[in-house]
Amino acid sequence: MINVGIIGAGNIGHTFCQAALYYKDDLCLYAIASRDIKRAKLYQDKYSFEKTYNSYQELYSDPQVDLIYIATPHGLHFEQMMDILDYKKHILCEKAFTLNASQADRVFKKAKVKQCFVMEAMWTRFLPVIQAIQKEVKDGNIGKVMYIKADFCFKADVDESHRLLNPKLGGGALLDVGIYPITFANIFLGQAQSFKSQVQLSDKGIDLSESIEYYYQNAKAHLKASIIENQPIIAYIYGDLAYVVIEGFFYAEKASVYNHQKQLIKVIDIPHKVNGFEYEIKEVIECIHQNKLESQIMSHKDTINMLKQMDDLRETWKLKYPQEK
Ligand SMILES: NC(=O)c1ccc[n+]([C@@H]2O[C@H](COP(=O)([O-])OP(=O)(O)OC[C@H]3O[C@@H](n4cnc5c(N)ncnc54)[C@H](OP(=O)(O)O)[C@@H]3O)[C@@H](O)[C@H]2O)c1
Structure with a gap:
């Protein structure tokens, strides 16, 4: 357990x-820590946690906590991960x-020194629909991927x-x-050779919305992200044989494949x-059971790669977080 x-x-x-409750034979919702103990107690009432803490540090030092x-x-x-690793806990x-x-x-x-499993919770990579589309592409059913469009824009109230x-x-x-369309383009086209982008910054230097073009040898991706515009959250993959439409691509349960006569050929x-x-969560359980330190589906290299691409974008926008100044 x-x-x-x-x-x-x-x-x-x-x-x-x-x-997590779906895996109650493998995973125990053991402890919850909040800066406000009342919030931790609300979680305890709802999910039957054994322990509540009103400091994160106390949770790190509980020897019963594995992950x-x-x-x-x-x-x-x-800072939190660097602290947690001192206690040799696995991390999602x-x-x-x-x-x-x-x-x-x-x-x-x-994490390597401490021999701990660490993974970024980029759930989209683990969705069976995304993996099924990867198989369609690999099997050649979409043809050569030439264009990707992925938008994640919403108005944050x-x-x-x-x-x-x-x-x-x-x-x-x-x-x-923005991390979602960027991940999506990387899953299906890999890393771009070059990019262009436009950003709208707030007066406090926050990126409110951005439009990114990724250029590959024989392909292109157009990605959009925003926290000030309500738009459909959708992705398209255009190949020379067929194209795929994935509504709500970051949580997708469904994808539709069309031929170039716009006829639906597969759902x-x-x-x-x-x-x-x-x-x-299943991946985390399996990796820990197998004493793995990283997932092959969300590898350390992939996490660094995504962040590096976002660093490069921010460099052109002259956007630094306060911790980086
Ligand atoms: N995978 C997904 O689909 C998905 C969706 C939404 C968010 N996320 C990610 O999950 C993370 C949390 O997002 P969220 O929407 O859950 O955020 P949230 O509700 O605003 O904050 C989560 C918790 O962080 C804690 N916290 C600790 N220090 C804080 C501080 N200085 N200011 C604010 N909160 C602080 C608070 O917990 P206590 O006060 O209880 O200690 C707070 O309740 C983000 O990294 C976000 O990107 C992922």
Whole structure:
């Protein structure tokens, strides 16, 4: 049995807990830590945690905790992982893993020394629909992939204090939602040779929306991310034989394949067993059981690669988080 401790009794912790209950023979929701014990108790009432803590440090030092799920804003992840590794706990850390590639590299180096499993919780990579589309592409059913379009734009109805608008917490569109279209393009086209981008910055230096073009030898990707515009969240993969449409691509349960006469030729329909987080959680359980230090599906190299691409984008936007100045 793997005992899980969660830090941060906020929004995404609920999604994780609901999916974790699906594996109750392998995983125990053991401890939850919050800066406010009342929030931890609410989680305990809902998910039957054995322990509640009102400091993250107390949870790290509990010898019964095997794995820590980090459910706090991205700007805090680096320091938290460096602390947690001192206690030799395995880690599943929410996306974005860290603020930049250099922080991620330091975490992975320390995890290796401490012999701990560490993985970024980029759940999209584990979705069976995404993996089925990867197989369609690999089997040549889409033809040569020539163009990808992926948009993740939504209007965040939050006040100034929210993590999305707080530079110190890694606020902005890029690390919150931009990471998804970038991941999507990397899954299906690999790393681009060059890029162009446009950004809209707030007066506090937060990236509110961005449009990114990735150029490959014989292909192109057009990606959009925003926290100020409501638009359909959708991705397209155009090949020279067929094209794929994936609504809500970051949580997708369904994809439709069309030929170039716009006729629907295949529907890939794989409903979640819970909410979609169950697939990344299954990977964590399997890796820990097999004493692996990293997942092959969300490898350390991939996490660093995604962050490096976001570092490169931010460099052209002259956007640094306060921790980087
Ligand atoms: N995979 C996905 O689909 C998905 C979806 C949403 C979010 N996420 C990721 O999950 C992480 C958390 O997002 P969220 O939406 O759950 O955020 P949230 O509800 O705003 O915050 C999560 C928790 O972080 C803790 N926290 C610790 N220090 C904080 C500080 N200085 N300011 C604010 N919160 C602080 C708080 O927990 P306590 O006060 O209880 O200690 C808070 O409840 C982010 O990295 C985000 O990108 C992933």
